[in-house]
Amino acid sequence: MHIDAATKLYGIIGKPVGHSLSPAMHNAAFQHKGINAVYLAFETGSPEKAVEAVRTIGIKGLSVTVPHKESIMPFLDEIDKTAKRIGAVNTVRNSNGVLSGTNTDWIGAVKALKAVIDLENTEVTVLGAGGSARAVIFGLLKEKAKVHIANRTKEKAGRLAEEFGCSFSGLDDLSGINGAILVNTTSVGMGELRGISPVPKQLLKQFSVVMDIVYGKEKTRLLQDAEEFGCIIVEGIEMLLHQAAAQFEFWTGKKAPFDAMRKALIQAQVK
Numbered sequence: 027m028h029i030d031a032a033t034k035l036y037g038i039i040g041k042p043v044g045h046s047l048s049p050a051m052h053n054a055a056f057q058h059k060g061i062n063a064v065y066l067a068f069e070t071g072s073p074e075k076a077v078e079a080v081r082t083i084g085i086k087g088l089s090v091t092v093p094h095k096e097s098i099m100p101f102l103d104e105i106d107k108t109a110k111r112i113g114a115v116n117t118v119r120n121s122n123g124v125l126s127g128t129n130t131d132w133i134g135a136v137k138a139l140k141a142v143i144d145l146e147n148t149e150v151t152v153l154g155a156g157g158s159a160r161a162v163i164f165g166l167l168k169e170k171a172k173v174h175i176a177n178r179t180k181e182k183a184g185r186l187a188e189e190f191g192c193s194f195s196g197l198d199d200l201s202g203i204n205g206a207i208l209v210n211t212t213s214v215g216m217g218e219l220r221g222i223s224p225v226p227k228q229l230l231k232q233f234s235v236v237m238d239i240v241y242g243k244e245k246t247r248l249l250q251d252a253e254e255f256g257c258i259i260v261e262g263i264e265m266l267l268h269q270a271a272a273q274f275e276f277w278t279g280k281k282a283p284f285d286a287m288r289k290a291l292i293q294a295q296v297k
């Protein structure tokens with residue numbers, strides 16, 4: 027890697043970011059395209075100060091992750107319609123001092139699913155009603171899928187269903203659910219909830235495709251169960267990869283070197 031006075035800086039902000047796979051993907055992309063830039067991970071509790079740093083030292087772009095995707099919004103100069111509708115920014119571009127926010131999470135979800143199944147008129151059950159669910163549901167509806175939202179707190183599912191025009195239920199009331207695709211956007215399977223599935227195994231029988239946005243070195247319990255029933259599974263790293271490719275394109279205006287990014291992601295994941 028060549029670093030000199032003209033090298034541009036990009037990075038990810040969040041807390042924690044110590045295990046982020048984004049630096050591996052984006053540095054591979056810059057190298058592959060011969061772009062004189064580096065991408066680092068910045069752990070910070072203050073999106074406001076991070077934005078100030080971007081302006082002060084001319085950082086060219088940011089990925090934004092948990093817990094700053096919503097709280098960063100007031101500090102940016104412009105936010106596109108999509109990010110406003112989702113209510114979260116996961117990508118910032120600095121164009122000559124003007125900071126623009128967008129959201130590529132929905133693109134990640136849609137592309138990861140479309141690689142294995144058509145979405146138009148397809149029935150999809152989304153588990154969860156938090157920030158990640160909003161991005162996934164936005165993408166699914168844009169692709170004309172029919173969405174059912176199931177969440178532990180049923181009222182939250184109800185509010186989201188009303189906003190986006192979907193059906194809804196509690197997570198404990200899935201008996202009548204059928205559809206082709208199931209997507210988990212809850213945090214079940216992650217951190218302290220590792221090894222746990224958000225739904226009973228038998229429920230998975232009826233789905234053709236099961237996607238989990240939770241990812242890690244091993245497949246989540248949900249995806250292991252789904253595989254046992256012969257469902258096509260889509261791992262969380264697929265969404266991660268596709269949203270990162272869209273970030274690269276937003277920053278550089280160039281087509282993302284998808285295969286190089288995938289290779290770097292897989293290598294970083296097994297480390």
Ligand code: ATR
Pocket residue numbers: 153154155156157158159177178179180182197211212213214219224
């Ligand atoms: P994110 O931005 O990652 O979506 P979030 O907005 O905090 O995070 O949303 C977390 C989601 O995981 C919510 O749908 C939450 O359900 P509630 O709305 O009932 O809180 C869901 N979730 C978290 N822990 C859960 C658990 N143990 N069982 C079921 N759902 C859970």
